[in-house]
Amino acid sequence: MIVELGHYSLVLALALAIVGFVLPLIGALRHDAQLMAVAPSATVAQFVFVAISFAVLTHAYLVSDFSVANVVENSHSMKPLIFKISGVWGNHEGSMLLWVLILALFGALVALFGRNLPLRLKALVLSIQSLIGVAFLFFILATSNPFLRLSPAPIEGRDLNPILQDIGLAIHPPLLYLGYVGCSISFSFAIAALIDGRIDAAWARWVRPWTLAAWVFLTLGIAMGSYWAYYELGWGGWWFWDPVENASFMPWLAATALLHSAIVMEKRDALKIWTILLAILAFSLSLLGTFLVRSGVLTSVHAFASDPTRGVFILGILCVFIGGGLALFAARAPSLAPGGVFAPISREGALVFNNLILTAACATVLTGTLYPLVLEALTGGKISVGAPFFDMTFGPLMVPLLIAVPFGPLLAWKRGDLLAASQRLMAAFLVALAVIVIGLFLAGTGSALAILGIALAAWLLVGSLSDIAFRVKLGRAPLAESVRRGVGLPRAAWGTMVAHFGLGLTVLGIVASTAWNSETIVTMKPGDSVEVAGRTLAMDGFLPVAGGTYTGTAVRFSIREGGAAIGTLQPEKRFYTVQNMPTTESAIRTFGFSQLYVSLGDVKPDGETTVRVYWKSLITLIWLGALVMAAGGTLSLSDRRLRVGAPKPARRAVPVAAE
Incomplete structure (x- = not known):
């Protein structure tokens, strides 16, 4: 009965989405405040019913309800709890339900927190959001129902695709969908x-x-x-x-x-x-x-x-949606006023x-x-x-x-001074130039492109700090005054600096890991060793592994530097019995911002194993830079100015077309 509740909740969510689309749109076109006021409540109710539906499907996975076809196809009673949960969206039907849940979530957030929006604009926004919900809810119910029953129910499920049984799949799709679907707003x-x-x-x-x-x-x-x-x-x-x-x-x-x-x-x-x-x-x-x-x-x-x-x-x-949106844009764009005039050299x-x-x-x-x-x-x-x-x-x-x-960030609005901006970026230019000179001296012209890439990353890193340094008068005023100015800067300014700094880190990681990456493919057996980036990787032996729905073999490696043991690595070859599928689990050891990466090939009966050994210079900066960019965006998002209206209303409304 619980499963049917999830199905009926989707049907009710579709009905509410239709109401949330039609009535507010009519109200906006007729300037009827009562009809427009329907939008927030219908949108929040739509989210509640989609959330109930998603919770029901998750419950079916948690209790291994194999009367549900979706659970049978993508779960197993022996699967770890975290992978039972991630299995909800590790398939087409469940992932579409997650898609619609996030779509409804964003609509509900606008309904609840968009109090400063004009009533007509808010009603229209929620109406369009509900229209998108209508399309995808109907798609799920018509072609991708996650609550289809099986009779008789099988005793056991067929398990989730082994490469999806990973903690990354518990995190990656929800984050990606929050971004994907967030663009709908x-x-x-x-x-x-x-x-x-x-x-x-x-x-x-x-x-x-x-x-x-x-x-x-x-x-x-x-x-x-x-x-x-x-x-x-x-x-x-x-x-x-x-x-x-x-x-x-x-x-x-x-x-x-x-x-x-x-x-x-x-x-x-x-x-x-x-x-x-x-x-x-x-x-x-x-x-x-x-x-x-x-x-x-x-x-x-x-x-x-x-x-x-x-x-x-x-x-x-x-x-x-694409055709309709672009058609409406094409019809209205000629009526848009050009707005403020600015020089080419300006922000x-x-x-x-x-x-x-x-x-x-x-x-x-x-x-x-x-x-x-x-x-x-x-x-x-x-x-x-x-x-x-x-x-x-x-x-x-x-x-x-x-x-x-x-x-x-260093150019003024409307008309900027390129020379003045260049002078403020002199430190970034000198650091980039020093990187080029030192790099060519140490690595030679054979690595010229990589050195230029590192210099570009240095330009971004130091350049991103230059705007803040100029605004707080760093080095041109007492330190206490600079700190006071820094505290008084808008969070959005700090957020911009952090995001651009993160971009520089990512560029540095991309260039370094591409230019100075090494790959070694060797056949090894216990007792053998290989030299990688000044370290010795020795193969110690084999270990049996098992967990959930798989069994397999792990190979233990010791890492030595200067004769001293500094760590171990344990890559695995797994075999998932339900799916009848082998997988390779790599092992990674991080040294600073670089990584030693070991992956196994075929294991022969005599114990010889093909081993891929990679040295990845500064590769973690790629993802660290992305985290820093996201932190910069979050810092900007916390700026109070983004939670209130514009500092002053426009001097006149811009007519787009006669109503």
């Missing part, structure tokens, strides 16, 4: 603004915190997914330009551009067309990622489903440059991701677009952007 704000006709600085202030929250979660989700693939798949890489990886990266690029564009709109009432378009595109790219993962058009470790019916359904949803100009580069970079990733699919659909031919294409197109685009990043 920016989309709803954009569509509501186009309908309402109010697109001004106050609107930008209202939309920015929701976009920033989605960006933080998306940053964390991508970083967690990258690290999971790095240690779980056993190949030692942190990014493969997999189409589904790209599908999460493209909304991140669009959301990053949207954040910067919203800042200009808020401060200078400019870039309205950019901001609205980017809000539509960010969510459109999230929908595209949902389609790619679930349509069966891609073969990927990340892909959930291969049912063409589901793919066509999602394609229809994608066409309605606005720097942010426009940022948006152009990010948009172009996103377009290259989109082209490389979709081109094989389009070619196969048109000609039947199959090709793959791999890392060389993206390295040759995406990488060069990023260089001028990374050079420009420290300049943005």
Whole structure:
């Protein structure tokens, strides 16, 4: 009976979503306050019923209710508790339910905490959000019902895909969906603004915190997914330009551009067309990622489903929202006033440059991701677009952007002084120059590109500190006054500095781990050793391992440096008996910001084992930088100015079209 409660809760949530879409929209068009007031309560109630449904499915997994087909397909009674919980979203049906839960959550948060929003705008935002909920709730009930029963119920389940039985899968999808689906709020704000006709600085202030929250979660989700693939798949890489990886990266690029564009709109009432378009595109790219993962058009470790019916359904949803949003934008955009005027050399100009580069970079990733699919659909031919294409197109685009990043915060609004900004960045320039000189002296010209990359990272790291140092008069005023000025700075200013510093850390990690990565493939048996990065890795012997639904063999390695033991590593070869599937579990030891990474190949009967040994220089900075970027976004989000309206209302409302 509990399972039926989950199903009926979804039906009720769909009914409430329809109410939350239709009545507030009619109320907004008729200026009927009573109908518009329905939106918050309907949205919160919708979230409550979706949450009940999700809780029921989770309960079915926890108690191993094998009368539910979804539980049978993705769980087992012997599975550890954490993997029973993560199994809820480790499949198509459960992950879609999580998708809708987060969609409803964001709508409920706007309903509860958007008290400073004008009634009409709030009603329209929640109406559009409910319309998205209608589409996906209907999709779940029609094609992806997670509560289908089996009769008779099997005694045991078929277990979850072994590579998904990892703590990373308990964290990665929820974080990623909070970012993916969080972009829906920016989309709803954009569509509501186009309908309402109010697109001004106050609107930008209202939309920015929701976009920033989605960006933080998306940053964390991508970083967690990258690290999971790095240690779980056993190949030692942190990014493969997999189409589904790209599908999460493209909304991140669009959301990053949207954040910067919203800042200009808020401060200078400019870039309205950019901001609205980017809000539509960010969510459109999230929908595209949902389609790619679930349509069966891609073969990927990340892909959930291969049912063409589901793919066509999602394609229809994608066409309605992307096509409808862009059509409305095209109809209303000519009526948008241009807003504030600014010189090319200004903070606005720097942010426009940022948006152009990010948009172009996103377009290259989109082209490389979709081109094989389009070619196969048109000609039947199959090709793959791999890392060389993206390295040759995406990488060069990023260089001028990374050079420009420290300049943005140092330029004045409307008209900036490039020479003065350059003088304030002299310390960053000197550090970068010193890195180049020292690097070429130590490593020679053979590592010139890597040294330039390290110098670029140093430029970002020191440059990100320059704005704060200038604003607190560091070195030009007594230390006590500098501290007082620092305490008085807005949190958003500190957040910007922290986020840009994190970007520098990530760039440093990418360059170092790419340029000074070493890989050794050897055949070893107990007693053998291999030299790696000045350390000795010795194979000690084999150990049996077992847990949950797997058995296997671990190999114990000792790490020695200068003859002294400094640690051990224990990679494993597992065999999951229910799924009849072997997996490789790598072992990693961190030294500072670098890592020693060991992965096992086949184990022969005589005890010889193929061993892959990697030395990854400064690789942890890639993910540490992402954490720092997310911390910067969170710090900015805590700025009180993002929780209140714009500092003053726009001098006049910008008409978009006659009602």
